[in-house]
Amino acid sequence: MSAVRFEGVSKLFGPVIAVNELTLDIADGEFLVLVGPSGCGKTTSLRMLAGFERPTYGTVYIDGEPVNTKMPKDRDLAMVFQSYALYPHMTVLKNLSFGLKVRREKRDSIRSQVDDVAKMLDIDMLLERRPSELSGGQRQRVALGRALLRRPKAFLMDEPLSNLDAALRVQMRAEIKRLHERFGITTVYVTHDQIEAMTMGSRIALMNDGLLQQCAAPEEIYDRPANLFSASFIGSPTMSMAPGRLCSEDGVPAIEWLGTRTQVSGEHAAALKRLERESELTIGVRAEDLRWVDDAPASHAVRLSATVDVVEPLGSETLVVAHVADRPLTARFPPRSGVGSGDKVELALHPAHLHLFDARTEQNVLSVGSDQAHTSTPTDNEAALASERS
Amino acid sequence: MSASTEQAPLTPPIAVKPPSPSPNRYKRLTAGTVSANGLLIVLGAAFLVPLLWLVFASFDKTATASLRLPNLSLIHYKHELTGTNLKPFWNSFYIAAVSTIVTTVVALFAGYALSRRHIPFKRTFMLVVLFMSGLPVTILLVPTYQLFVRFNWLDSKFYTSLFIAATSLPFAIWLIKNFIDQVPIELEEAAQIDGAGNFTTMTRVVVPLALPGIIATSMITFIGAWGAFVIPLVLDSNPADTPGSIAIYQFLTANGQVNFGDLAAYSILFAIPVIAIYLLVSRKLSGAFTFAGGIKT
Numbered sequence: 151m152s153a154v155r156f157e158g159v160s161k162l163f164g165p166v167i168a169v170n171e172l173t174l175d176i177a178d179g180e181f182l183v184l185v186g187p188s189g190c191g192k193t194t195s196l197r198m199l200a201g202f203e204r205p206t207y208g209t210v211y212i213d214g215e216p217v218n219t220k221m222p223k224d225r226d227l228a229m230v231f232q233s234y235a236l237y238p239h240m241t242v243l244k245n246l247s248f249g250l251k252v253r254r255e256k257r258d259s260i261r262s263q264v265d266d267v268a269k270m271l272d273i274d275m276l277l278e279r280r281p282s283e284l285s286g287g288q289r290q291r292v293a294l295g296r297a298l299l300r301r302p303k304a305f306l307m308d309e310p311l312s313n314l315d316a317a318l319r320v321q322m323r324a325e326i327k328r329l330h331e332r333f334g335i336t337t338v339y340v341t342h343d344q345i346e347a348m349t350m351g352s353r354i355a356l357m358n359d360g361l362l363q364q365c366a367a368p369e370e371i372y373d374r375p376a377n378l379f380s381a382s383f384i385g386s387p388t389m390s391m392a393p394g395r396l397c398s399e400d401g402v403p404a405i406e407w408l409g410t411r412t413q414v415s416g417e418h419a420a421a422l423k424r425l426e427r428e429s430e431l432t433i434g435v436r437a438e439d440l441r442w443v444d445d446a447p448a449s450h451a452v453r454l455s456a457t458v459d460v461v462e463p464l465g466s467e468t469l470v471v472a473h474v475a476d477r478p479l480t481a482r483f484p485p486r487s488g489v490g491s492g493d494k495v496e497l498a499l500h501p502a503h504l505h506l507f508d509a510r511t512e513q514n515v516l517s518v519g520s521d522q523a524h525t526s527t528p529t530d531n532e533a534a535l536a537s538e539r540s
Numbered sequence: 541m542s543a544s545t546e547q548a549p550l551t552p553p554i555a556v557k558p559p560s561p562s563p564n565r566y567k568r569l570t571a572g573t574v575s576a577n578g579l580l581i582v583l584g585a586a587f588l589v590p591l592l593w594l595v596f597a598s599f600d601k602t603a604t605a606s607l608r609l610p611n612l613s614l615i616h617y618k619h620e621l622t623g624t625n626l627k628p629f630w631n632s633f634y635i636a637a638v639s640t641i642v643t644t645v646v647a648l649f650a651g652y653a654l655s656r657r658h659i660p661f662k663r664t665f666m667l668v669v670l671f672m673s674g675l676p677v678t679i680l681l682v683p684t685y686q687l688f689v690r691f692n693w694l695d696s697k698f699y700t701s702l703f704i705a706a707t708s709l710p711f712a713i714w715l716i717k718n719f720i721d722q723v724p725i726e727l728e729e730a731a732q733i734d735g736a737g738n739f740t741t742m743t744r745v746v747v748p749l750a751l752p753g754i755i756a757t758s759m760i761t762f763i764g765a766w767g768a769f770v771i772p773l774v775l776d777s778n779p780a781d782t783p784g785s786i787a788i789y790q791f792l793t794a795n796g797q798v799n800f801g802d803l804a805a806y807s808i809l810f811a812i813p814v815i816a817i818y819l820l821v822s823r824k825l826s827g828a829f830t831f832a833g834g835i836k837t
Contacts, residue, residue: 201733221732222729229729231729237730239748239749248736252734296734
């Protein structure tokens with residue numbers, strides 16, 4: 151178990167900046183998810199931590215010790231690869247014990263440790279098989295077991311579930327989370343799937359184009375995306391966006407959007423006062439905050455007239471894509487609402503649920519001028535988690 | 541609208557059998573097939589008749605240069621498998637084994653480095669290696685001879701084997717590099733993060749996975765060295781070191797007259813290891829070892 155720290159780490163492949171000035175603290179025992187679209191630098195960051203790539207600039211620390219020049223074998227980490235990377239010429243038993251064998255552990259102790267882990271992962275009847283004789287889920291378990299056996303300083307997982315089918319993925323997701331809770335080993339988990347990120351991480355580090363966009367607990371990223379990228383990447387369905395402009399109504403800040411004016415109050419109002427007059431804004435609203443008038447609580451005072459375009463019944467709810475002033479917005483309707491394509495509907499929302507971004511900088515207006523909104527420190531987060539558990 | 545519905549009215553109501561491929565198709569004799577098959581028969585005979593002679597003559601007590609039914613006897617084989625005539629087989633084996641081991645080990649490390657490491661001008665280097673593997677050995681012989689004189693390496697089986705190893709190295713490097721390219725890099729990374737150093741990764745992961753290729757390469761090297769003729773002829777004139785290839789040559793020239801029966805039997809015995817290796821290699825390689833299951837592709 152160990153803390154990991156990236157300090158101003160950059161990686162250049164020729165002229166391409168794969169990772170740009172990454173500074174990130176991962177606390178001892180934390181489950182950190184590195185998430186972002188393909189090519190955002192998340193895997194490169196993980197490979198720098200593993201020791202397969204050397205940072206062009208900056209330093210990677212494990213337990214406060216700089217490891218830039220350390221060989222992967224000396225870092226005492228374990229990794230689960232996207233492709234599993236099981237040794238095809240060895241049986242499951244040999245795959246599992248390889249790491250212990252090359253570290254010259256005693257034969258008896260290797261066997262008993264392998265048996266323990268195999269039993270825990272339900273692969274104890276597969277020990278004599280070769281990887282080619284296993285199903286995808288079984289291979290995934292063997293790969294996990296190989297990592298677990300090592301009791302490393304940290305687990306690195308590179309999209310470990312992306313080759314599994316949907317049902318198995320959900321099952322393994324829970325299993326990995328359970329293993330983390332049981333052993334409390336620092337885990338860095340790379341994925342492009344925001345649902346995996348939301349469900350698994352104690353914190354999420356969101357990357358794009360080699361830059362760290364936001365690093366915070368899942369709920370915080372969801373509720374307070376630091377910028378437009380965070381807002382649109384995290385959350386399903388994607389947050390609806392519309393352009394708007396800052397204006398004032400009798401000294402009260404308001405926004406002009408979708409052909410209407412909406413007064414804002416509270417922290418939004420305070421934040422908007424820091425902006426220049428007539429600033430261009432991008433306004434985001436999540437589907438669950440945009441309701442059908444018939445279904446909305448009274449506090450949803452803002453009304454928008456919309457024309458239904460697409461209706462997607464999901465069973466427990468219905469997602470409706472409706473056009474307001476030619477902008478498509480996704481709203482959450484109750485099931486069996488009976489609306490159809492082309493219907494005119496009234497949508498309702500609460501102004502406090504809006505997400506306001508400066509159109510020029512693409513930053514959340516709430517985080518302008520106050521850096522602390524950008525990231526929460528791992529210690530804060532761990533403390534919060536600890537209090538949650540107790 | 542699909543073609544079938546368009547054509548439907550045109551099809552007669554009773555199903556007409558489509559013209560099946562004529563059963564006579566392969567029996568039809570035309571000038572073309574006759575001449576092609578004739579040519580193939582002539583070519584086949586050109587290869588088979590000498591072989592047939594070789595087999596017949598080796599069992600013929602009174603063999604001559606002409607093809608005829610043998611006067612059955614095993615005397616030639618007995619002759620070859622006794623006394624001093626066995627020594628050239630051992631010499632050939634020694635030369636082939638030493639050069640195979642040296643070539644395979646060196647090519648393995650060279651091929652690994654060329655496959656995995658970043659090396660400046662790697663492509664150029666690989667092309668040079670490929671070019672060198674096609675270089676006739678006779679070009680190198682005169683300077684090599686002088687080198688051997690200088691270092692006092694002449695008439696030594698061991699140094700002769702080393703030179704044979706050097707000449708077979710380019711092709712072996714090229715082959716092994718391509719086999720190692722097939723081993724997924726993730727497996728090496730997995731081994732490294734499991735705690736294996738470079739050497740352990742090589743011996744425990746890369747070599748077992750590239751083994752079919754390594755075996756094929758070493759067998760090709762063995763066959764080449766087994767039949768090496770010019771190099772031992774020039775570099776090692778010690779009669780005690782004469783390999784089989786030169787021994788056969790000496791049957792033709794010794795005493796001005798040729799003992800065809802001995803020559804034939806010797807040739808067949810000399811060919812047996814090569815044929816056996818060919819059979820082994822083809823079985824080993826057609827048993828296609830795969831990386832299935834190791835990584836998901």
